[in-house]
Amino acid sequence: MLPALSRNPLWMGRNGPLLLVIMDGVGYGKYQEGDAVRAADMRNFRWLEANNPSTRLKAHGTAVGLPSDEDMGNSEVGHNAIGCGRVFSQGAKLVSASISSGAMFQGEVWKEIVDNVKSSQRSLHFIGLFSDGNVHSHIDHLRAMTIRAAAEGVNRLRFHLLLDGRDVGSQSALEYVQPFETFLQQFEAQSFDYRIASGGGRQFITMDRYGANWDMVRRGCLPPKPQSSNIGPQIRALLTRI
Structure with a gap:
């Protein structure tokens, strides 16, 4: 059981109703200028x-x-x-702690996934929000899982990148895609087949929580043909045109 909060001795309470109002976005900045x-x-x-x-x-x-x-x-x-x-502690912090301690890779889910792809000689797929916004995800988590997968002998890995632009700067995808491609080269040199297989935006398709258009999400997440080649260069080519 969590300990009870200590009462502030300077607050004597009040009679009558108490209203809690959450004002999203209202706060004082560090500087007066532009606040x-x-x-x-x-x-x-x-x-x-x-x-x-x-x-x-x-x-x-x-x-x-x-x-x-x-x-x-x-x-x-x-x-x-x-x-x-x-x-x-929020999700990103809990995941980081789990990776640092090794607990994440000792869990039954991770072990079952790795054993399954190795025994069936299939690809392991990672899909998630691709940025360092640290709200819903962080690239360091993906890097850690990739390193661990290689250490455990997973030969084929496919990445499905959901580009952010909300928790990080808009149109900032190349700042993350290009370094990640460089990161993957070390595994290619060791004869691992690790590639970016698909990708898409976050807001209106893969992580849409506003319009809730399931048909759009389905079409965005289930392409008609599986992609086996590395589409990182295609992502870069498209983004440089925007």
Whole structure:
């Protein structure tokens, strides 16, 4: 059981209803210049802040359970911290810890997958968000899984890259695709068959959580013909035209 939170002795409580309002995107920046919240005419907000007990909370980094203070916050981690009243390590941090300790590769799921592709002499497929945004994923996790797969004798590996552009800069895919192709060359030199097999954007197809157009997702995730060649150069060619 989690320990109960200590009550602040300066807060005596209040009678009547209590309203919790989450204002996504509202926060004070480090500098006054260019700070939209400081510049906005928010007279009711200012009155509440000036005439009631108030404090400011950090909304990024380790304060909300992210791996480091270099990681920007997002609504999901902020909602978790405020709603729970305490900080929990978020997914990316948990995965990093699991990889560092080796626990991830000792799990039954990993062992079963590796044993299956080796015994059947089939390809191992990795699909996921391809960036270092550290909100839903991080490329370092993919690199670690690739290194481990090679160490365990997985001969064929296919990568299905979901390009980001949301948790990282828009049209930044080449900043990630090109270094990853260079990373894969070391395995090619060891006679491993590791290739980028497919890819796509995040927002409207493979990770769409707004329009929820399943037919579009299905068509985006299930191409008519399997791709066995390395399409990294094709991705680069397409992106350089945008």
